[in-house]
Amino acid sequence: EAQVTQNPRYLITVTGKKLTVTCSQNMNHEYMSWYRQDPGLGLRQIYYSMNVEVTDKGDVPEGYKVSRKEKRNFPLILESPSPNQTSLYFCASGPGRMNYEQYFGPGTRLTVT
Amino acid sequence: GDSVTQMEGPVTLSEEAFLTINCTYTATGYPSLFWYVQYPGEGLQLLLKATKADDKGSNKGFEATYRKETTSFHLEKGSVQVSDSAVYFCALSERSGGYNKLIFGAGTRLAVHP
Numbered sequence: 001e002a003q004v005t006q007n008p009r010y011l012i013t014v015t016g017k018k019l020t021v022t023c024s025q026n027m028n029h030e031y032m033s034w035y036r037q038d039p040g041l042g043l044r045q046i047y048y049s050m051n052v053e054v055t056d057k058g059d060v061p062e063g064y065k066v067s068r069k070e071k072r073n074f075p076l077i078l079e080s081p082s083p084n085q086t087s088l089y090f091c092a093s094g095p096g097r098m099n100y101e102q103y104f105g106p107g108t109r110l111t112v113t
Numbered sequence: 114g115d116s117v118t119q120m121e122g123p124v125t126l127s128e129e130a131f132l133t134i135n136c137t138y139t140a141t142g143y144p145s146l147f148w149y150v151q152y153p154g155e156g157l158q159l160l161l162k163a164t165k166a167d168d169k170g171s172n173k174g175f176e177a178t179y180r181k182e183t184t185s186f187h188l189e190k191g192s193v194q195v196s197d198s199a200v201y202f203c204a205l206s207e208r209s210g211g212y213n214k215l216i217f218g219a220g221t222r223l224a225v226h227p
Binding site for chain 1: 202
């Protein structure tokens, strides 16, 4: 089954404790992206990647890191989480530059206390 | 930059009622337009799309027409069901750095009761 998977689905952590949210897709998509969803703001792009070893900042990259060492994986790293990063995070992938459709993972709800 | 504005929710309807969720956009070029739906506890999934002016996207009884003159892409359904309860996002594709970036509206929650 074609899908985007994320882990964990729920995470509660404390300020400053490094964490990684994993994302994997099995559709051989070149494009992958991370979004955060906050009430009243819709989805905002954090980082994206056009291909292996190619990543770039989205609209709200501060406090986040990503890497793309393999085509299928695109982990999101929070080196020192803060309470304002409490949010719902979605990973998405798409089949290339004319990127009309993106396939979304189920989401990771992160709470930073 | 490009942007999408959609009506605030929640929208609460009885089953079999007519649905309209308004969406307008601002864009410098000629974007493609999309409606995504997010069911409770799930990620977003594409509901329908339109890639040029006057195109009508349709899926699962939902329709939306790309209106360039009014910069709108309103979502409609003639008879909603309880299973349509979800959050609906309007989005456009913006050309950015060699790829098409999606710009989302804030989302509109729809609640349908029996």
